[in-house]
Amino acid sequence: MKPLTSPLAALGRATLGFLAMVGRVAIFAGQSLSHIFRPPFYPRELLNALLNIGYFSLPVVGLTAIFTGAALALQIYSGGQRFSAEAVVPQIVAIGMVRELGPVLVGLMIAARVTSSIAAEIATMKVTEQIDALVTLSTHPMKYLTAPRVLAAILVVPALVGIGDIIGIMGGYIVGTKQLGFAPGAYINNTWNFLETADIVSSLVKGAVFGFIAAVMGCYHGMNSGRGAQGVGRATKTSVEAAAILILAANFLLTSFFFTS
Amino acid sequence: MIELTDVHKSFGPKKVLAGVNLTIPRGESMVVIGGSGTGKSVLLKCILGLMTQDSGTITLDGEDTLRAERDAFLARFGMLFQGGALFDSLPVWQNVAFRLLRGSLARPWPEAREIAVEKLRRVGLTADVADLFPAELSGGMQKRVGLARAIAAEPEIIFFDEPTTGLDPIMSGVINDLIREIVVEMGATAMTITHDMSSVRVIADKVAMIHGGKVQWTGPVADMDASGDPYLTQFISGSAEGPIEAVR
Numbered sequence: 001m002k003p004l005t006s007p008l009a010a011l012g013r014a015t016l017g018f019l020a021m022v023g024r025v026a027i028f029a030g031q032s033l034s035h036i037f038r039p040p041f042y043p044r045e046l047l048n049a050l051l052n053i054g055y056f057s058l059p060v061v062g063l064t065a066i067f068t069g070a071a072l073a074l075q076i077y078s079g080g081q082r083f084s085a086e087a088v089v090p091q092i093v094a095i096g097m098v099r100e101l102g103p104v105l106v107g108l109m110i111a112a113r114v115t116s117s118i119a120a121e122i123a124t125m126k127v128t129e130q131i132d133a134l135v136t137l138s139t140h141p142m143k144y145l146t147a148p149r150v151l152a153a154i155l156v157v158p159a160l161v162g163i164g165d166i167i168g169i170m171g172g173y174i175v176g177t178k179q180l181g182f183a184p185g186a187y188i189n190n191t192w193n194f195l196e197t198a199d200i201v202s203s204l205v206k207g208a209v210f211g212f213i214a215a216v217m218g219c220y221h222g223m224n225s226g227r228g229a230q231g232v233g234r235a236t237k238t239s240v241e242a243a244a245i246l247i248l249a250a251n252f253l254l255t256s257f258f259f260t261s
Numbered sequence: 262m263i264e265l266t267d268v269h270k271s272f273g274p275k276k277v278l279a280g281v282n283l284t285i286p287r288g289e290s291m292v293v294i295g296g297s298g299t300g301k302s303v304l305l306k307c308i309l310g311l312m313t314q315d316s317g318t319i320t321l322d323g324e325d326t327l328r329a330e331r332d333a334f335l336a337r338f339g340m341l342f343q344g345g346a347l348f349d350s351l352p353v354w355q356n357v358a359f360r361l362l363r364g365s366l367a368r369p370w371p372e373a374r375e376i377a378v379e380k381l382r383r384v385g386l387t388a389d390v391a392d393l394f395p396a397e398l399s400g401g402m403q404k405r406v407g408l409a410r411a412i413a414a415e416p417e418i419i420f421f422d423e424p425t426t427g428l429d430p431i432m433s434g435v436i437n438d439l440i441r442e443i444v445v446e447m448g449a450t451a452m453t454i455t456h457d458m459s460s461v462r463v464i465a466d467k468v469a470m471i472h473g474g475k476v477q478w479t480g481p482v483a484d485m486d487a488s489g490d491p492y493l494t495q496f497i498s499g500s501a502e503g504p505i506e507a508v509r
Contacts, residue, residue, distance in 0.1 A: 040363065040364060042363070048350075121350075124349075125348075125349075128344055128346060129342045129343070129344060129346040130346050130347075130348055130349075132306070132311050132342070132346065133340070133342055133346035133347075133348070135309075135310075135311055135335070136309060136311070136335060136338060136339075136340045137335075137359050137360050137410075138331075138332050138335045138336055138360065138364050138365070138366075139359075139363065139364065
């Protein structure tokens with residue numbers, strides 16, 4: 001009997017383990033949100049997190065967006081030529097960047113840059129007993145470490161997405177006007193007239209959700225890291241993987257919510 | 262007074278504490294010794310509430326530590342961690358004054374800085390160290406900063422976890438003397454965990470040896486050498502022969 005049942009037992013164990021982890025992450029995310037609204041507050045930590053997550057992510061977000069927008073314009077022009085639709089480059093670049101590529105790419109860049117750094121920093125603090133030191137100094141680690149980072153990410157990632165959207169559209173504009181022969185005024189008019197409020201709102205909401213996911217994953221895996229350098233490395237890697245997958249899954253759900261009715 | 266009664270703590274199948282009974286009277290310096298992995302740090306973390314014991318009670322002045330109001334309870338403690346546990350992202354003075362910059366003990370920044378510089382001076386560091394970051398300090402300096410942080414808010418009880426680990430003998434001597442001076446000067450209750458016998462002789466009023474998850478021997482430091490306890494005698498002499506297994 002055993003050879004037949006052991007794969008099922010292993011599957012059962014894996015399923016239970018996965019569900020337990022989902023539960024732990026959900027509780028951690030709820031606690032993170034609740035600590036944002038309950039004192040004591042740490043404004044300096046919030047300011048630091050706003051700078052680290054927002055301001056210092058601008059170069060990577062800007063460069064990612066401009067090259068993506070430029071490549072998107074070339075792809076749409078070349079694909080559109082097959083059925084004489086190359087004139088829709090401004091509209092498709094705009095809708096592509098604002099609805100999908102802007103939020104997703106910024107989310108993934110934040111996962112790579114910010115989630116990893118939060119996880120590594122907090123995990124290192126854990127293995128060097130800095131988290132225990134916080135407790136002995138009457139400071140709640142979730143209030144001091146998690147709440148400011150999560151709040152900062154919720155506030156600042158939508159702004160990064162907005163900036164990424166604009167820079168991405170600018171990338172398309174530069175290629176469209178310098179390489180593909182579009183008139184500058186017409187390109188901007190077509191972009192502006194085509195976008196709707198719902199496109200921009202969905203983009204910013206996605207930014208807030210992705211920022212929340214990125215920060216929570218970094219904090220959760222950092223706080224729950226194993227011992228030593230290997231523990232820190234594993235926490236960092238797992239946090240980025242989890243954040244990237246959750247961001248893509250959340251993107252699908254949010255797109256369904258905003259655009260399928 | 263800190264009182265531990267029949268404290269048990271296990272990690273999976275491994276019993277680390279198996280019925281610890283220990284009393285640390287107010288104003289005394291208790292040093293807990295024992296081999297690596299015998300649960301000394303776990304004991305200390307259970308008292309502070311960083312870990313919860315599986316069974317048994319720990320009281321501080323008669324109040325169960327698990328029921329005490331956390332902030333008020335922790336405000337009575339200062340702790341020097343084994344590796345210093347200084348916050349990398351903060352300059353030295355903000356590490357020292359951490360408790361004085363936030364929470365119920367918060368003071369204006371200039372005043373907190375002044376206290377931090379004074380505490381740094383007390384542990385033998387000059388004011389120009391205040392603006393450095395922990396990564397710029399040597400191991401001995403980090404221990405001193407950790408010590409300054411532990412005493413910054415003038416706690417009633419101070420815990421020292423392996424205060425001389427990783428330091429050369431001279432620096433160990435300096436740290437031991439500092440700890441003794443500060444504890445006496447502040448009239449604090451102190452609990453130190455170490456396996457450095459030179460620390461024991463300088464810091465301790467009383468000694469407790471942990472072995473097999475229990476207190477094997479406890480008594481005044483003056484009685485330690487003539488205790489007649491084979492476990493303690495082997496530990497003091499550092500001999501591989503005796504009741505304590507060398508391979509654990």
